[in-house]
Amino acid sequence: MKYKELREIVKYLEQFRHLNDIARVDDNVLRAVFDKEEIFFDLNRSKNLIYMRDDFVKTRFYNAPFDKMxxxxxxxxxxxxxxxxxxxxxxxxxxxxxxxxxxESAILQLEFTGRHANAIMLDEKGNVLEALHHDFHRDIKPGRPLFPLTPPNKLDRSELHIENIKNYLLGMYKEDLAKRLQIAKTSKLLQLQKQKEKLQQLLQNLDQESTLLHEANEEEKKGQIVLANLHTIKPYQRVYEGADFEGNAIRFELPQEAKSAAMMSDLFFKRAKKLRQKAQNIHIQRENIQEKLDFLEKKANLVRNAKKVEDIELLFSKSAKKESKKDKNYERFNIAGYDVYIGKNRKGNIELLKKAKASDVWLHLKDMPSAHVIISTNKQNIPMEVLEQAAKLCASFSAKHPGSYNVDYTQRRNVKPKEGANVEYVKYKTIRVTIE
Known part of the structure; x- marks a missing residue:
């Protein structure tokens, strides 16, 4: 920000007498409520802004020493x-x-100094109480005097008349939002496209049922030929050469791990059985991969239609712990400090039903096929705004068309699994959500 802009904003802030609320709402963003007016202080290194917005929804909570102070x-x-x-x-x-x-008196010092931007809490004597960042270009330690910054060579002290400060601050937010939103969309859509390409490659590499069944028949045929010629095949023999049951010449390798002709025959039959089972189940693998692709496409649509950067950040939550590689059938999000899990496919829905604790909250579209959603509660009451956002995620990843949807929710203890991911549930409530 320019010095002349800060000067006009400070003049505006001087009218307020109460700081009713202040907290960090993003890694480097503070939200302050002056009387009843919301002001945001963005102290990111890449940009420093003061702005107002009318679309704020709290999705993050911070509890570091700076936040407590x-x-x-x-x-x-x-x-x-x-x-x-x-x-x-x-x-x-x-x-x-x-x-x-x-x-007690204290000073909140907000430094809009470019890449060295910081927020520092000081006592009335100027000693450091806490700071947003301690690892910057100067020594900032609690209990010690704050080392002053070297003033810049030039400051824009020219006159600036802002006719309507609220519109000016709202405009700053909208201008910044448009830039950040486009950057976030481009980055995340590229990330999702790479994930989709990997799944599409897996889908293409899956064996065909007809190929597996043909291989199974061939293995079974070899087993039958060996079984019919047990008396002529030696335990150390590595290749069978002879005729099949139609009198055609045939040659194939014998299992080296087998210690007898009978074991060779058994191994061929086991291979045939395994290939048939794989052929029977290959459609399940194909469906699971396709459902994951559908999930990613829905996620991409949410990114394309996002109106706020926070909506995109929610879908790619950094605060959520990474799941192990085997847990790829459901995805974890983090809403205001609560872990929220969404099944990507039927297998993921089943895994979530097994994973959830009795006190966790389960969500599902009312009277419609739906992804299962679990909110990990740690036996705490879930704020309504978290329930609403989880319900909206449930609808967004389940419904095929925009519109308003009813989402049922209840504790996991009230959900009775039946067959597969089908369930019966009681003692539920319903939230109405709208997806665009």
């Missing part, structure tokens, strides 16, 4: 004053909060 010293505090440093793009919010025994 921020809440302790600034949340529900009185604002003594807000000032802009005369020589740098630094905003200081002086807070006063009444504790159990005495009033």
């Amino acid at each position: 921020l809440a302790k010293k600034c949340k529900k505090s009185l604002i003594e004053r807000i000032e802009l440093d005369e020589n740098d793009k630094i905003v200081r919010i002086h807070c006063r909060k009444k504790g159990s025994y005495k009033e």
Whole structure:
């Protein structure tokens, strides 16, 4: 941000007397509620912004030492004053909060200094209480005085008249959102396309049922020929040469691991049985892969239709722990600190039913085929906004068309599996959600 912009924004903020709420809502973004006005401070290295938005939904919670100190010293505090440093793009919010025994003052220093941007909590003497970042270009340690920044050589101190500060801050958000949204969409769609290509290759490499059945018949034929010629085949023999049952000449290798002709015959029959079983089950593998491809395509559609960067970040949650390689039939998301699992196919739905604990919350489209969704509760009450977002994910990954849908939810203990992923459930509630 330019210095002249900060100057006008600080003038606007000076009218407020209460800091009702303040918390980190993204890795480097603070949301503050001045009286009833929401202001966002973006301290990312690539850009520094102050903006307003009317579409905020909280999806992340932070509990690092900085976040605890921020809440302790600034949340529900009185604002003594807000000032802009005369020589740098630094905003200081002086807070006063009444504790159990005495009033305490603190300073939230917001440094809009490009790649060295930071948020630092200071006591009234200027000593560091906590900081968003400690590993930057200067020593920032709790209990020590804050080492000042070297002022920039130039600051844009020219006059700037902002007729409507709210519209100006909303416009900054919309302009930044459009850029970030396009970058996020391009990046994530490319990532999904690579995943789809791998699955498509697996699908193409699957054996055909007819090929497997032909191979099974050939193995069985060899076993029958060996069985009919047990008396002539030697235990050490490696190749059989003779005639088949139609009198045609035939030559094939014998199993080297077999210690007798009878064992050779048994091995051929076992191979034939295994190939037939594979032929019978190959359609299940094909369906599982196709369902995973369908899941990825639905995920790609959600990315294409996303209106906010947070909607995309939710689909690619970094805070969710990585599942092991065998857990590829369901996907894990993280909504406001709660792990949410969605089945990619029938196998994934079954795995989730087995994985879920009795107190976890299960979601499913009402009276329609649907992905199973599990919210891991850790025996805690789930906030309604988390339920609503999980229900929307359930509908988005299950419904074939945009529209409004009913999503049933209940505790896993109230869900009785029947055959496969089919279930019966009781004591449920319903949420109405809309997908675009």
